[in-house]
Amino acid sequence: MNSSHLNIKNWTRHNLREWFQNNQKSSSGNQSYRADQVFNWLYQKRAQSFDQMLNIGRETRKMLEENFYISSQKIADSLHSQDGSIKYRILLEDGNSIESVFLPHKNHNTICVSSQAGCGMGCDFCMTARMGLIRNLKPAEIIDQVFTVLQELKENKKIRNIVFMGMGEPFHNYNNLMQALEILTDEHGFNFSHRRITVSTSGLLPKIRRFGQEKIKANLAVSLNGVSDEVRTKLMPVNKAYNLEKLIKACSEYPLESRKRITFEYILIRDLTDSLQDAKGLIRLLHGLKFKINLIPYNSTADGKYQAPSPQQARRFQKYLLDHQIVAPLRISKGQDIQGACGQLAVGAE
Ligand code: SF4
Structure with a gap:
């Protein structure tokens, strides 16, 4: 070559x-x-x-x-969590590295992939944000993560879900993302069901609208993380450009396949987003949408900027939503001890 x-x-x-x-x-x-x-x-x-x-x-x-x-990727190192999750640091051809995570569940496994090296969105709670954006990944670099992880797993593990929740804002790398989705779902190729792929965005509205019009109907997840513009802007600068009102409007207009709904990710941070007032605000904000909420207790990091919620408060928050007939799994963050959990992927930034 x-x-x-x-x-x-x-x-x-x-x-x-x-x-x-x-x-x-x-x-x-x-x-x-x-x-x-x-x-x-x-x-x-x-x-x-x-x-x-x-x-x-x-x-x-x-x-x-x-x-x-034909490209292939090298794994630089891997960290194994007590709960079975494995975080892989994968080397790219130009020497940069990215991270992909294998997340086992009782009857289904998930691979979490990166769409960029680093990320330029600057979310305040996120370790990847500290790297800044290094570059977009090519379609091959996105799909190779799936095959690299599959090959590395000793037993022949079946993957049920692929989630774009690793490093990067997938919609910032829109064209390469769509090409990667086309290849992954191609019936002559990997033939992975689009229903089992979830793309998570920080809320880039023009791309949410565009994604809704695509032929490939992957699932949409939106990182919400705050129920007032004040809190959300503090956590996610993207909220200055696309505030909550605009975001919720775009979500309400999003074309969903039957029996599908939008997933909202909501990070529980002690004394910032974890009160019952916030839970009430969440219900009010999302009223009328077809949705579920993934509750993600924040994982405290070394700098101590934000704190994890108490387990009791996280459960109280969840119970409030469940009592209002809202689907709201409390994602006991897998891979917490290896910093492979949401907002914690950051090569060299740990
Ligand atoms: S949370 Fe996602 S969008 Fe925000 S900085 Fe981290 S990787 Fe980027």
């Missing part, structure tokens, strides 16, 4: 079909089905080289080799 080779995993099947169409020899007929075969080798059989693609003719394989390479 030399530097002019392209990473084939950055290509959707549609793009690859076009490439085959444009590069086929005039005598060899329509070659676009080759793209389907290549996808099958890459994402179902997880081929590491074009040589392995045995049902593709030698000439075509040579042509692929001359133009493309």
Whole structure:
């Protein structure tokens, strides 16, 4: 491979079909089905080289080799939590690193992936924010995280959910995100159900609207974290541009598939967001929407800026919502002891 080779995993099947169409020899007929075969080798059989693609003719394989390479990622290190979660630090080709987390559950497993190296959104409670934005990840760098983690897990673990809740604001890297979703859900490729993919945003309204119009209907999660503009702006600067009123309006207009709802993430911080007044405010704010709320008790970090809620207060908060018929799982943060929990992914910032 030399530097002019392209990473084939950055290509959707549609793009690859076009490439085959444009590069086929005039005598060899329509070659676009080759793209389907290549996808099958890459994402179902997880081929590491074009040589392995045995049902593709030698000439075509040579042509692929001359133009493309197949990326793979290296794990720099991993941290294992007592609860079974594993945080992986993954090295990128340019030397930067990102983090992906494996989250086991009783009957389903989740992989949490990053969409950017670092993040530019500046949320005040978030470790990743301290890195600033280093760069957007390419589609291949997003999807490779899934395969790297799967390969690393010793037993053959089944993944039921992929969540974009690692480093970065996925909607800041919109085009690459959509390409990665297209590849992950492609029936000839990994064929992962869009219903089991969740993209979490800090609340970039224009992109929420655009995402609602996409063909790929992945689930939407919105980081809410405050019920007044004052508190939310303190925690999330994005609220200055898109305040609560605008955010809730965009969510109320969001087109949902039947039986789907928006997930709101709400971080419980002692004496800031965890009072019963806040719980009441939350109900008022979200009234009329189809939603559920993930309650995430803040994980105290070394700088002591914010405090975790007491377990009793977190449960009181949850009970208040449940008593009002609101679906509100209290996410006992997995991976807390390895800093792999929400807002704690930050290479070198720990
Ligand atoms: S919480 Fe999410 S959007 Fe906010 S700074 Fe952290 S990674 Fe970025």
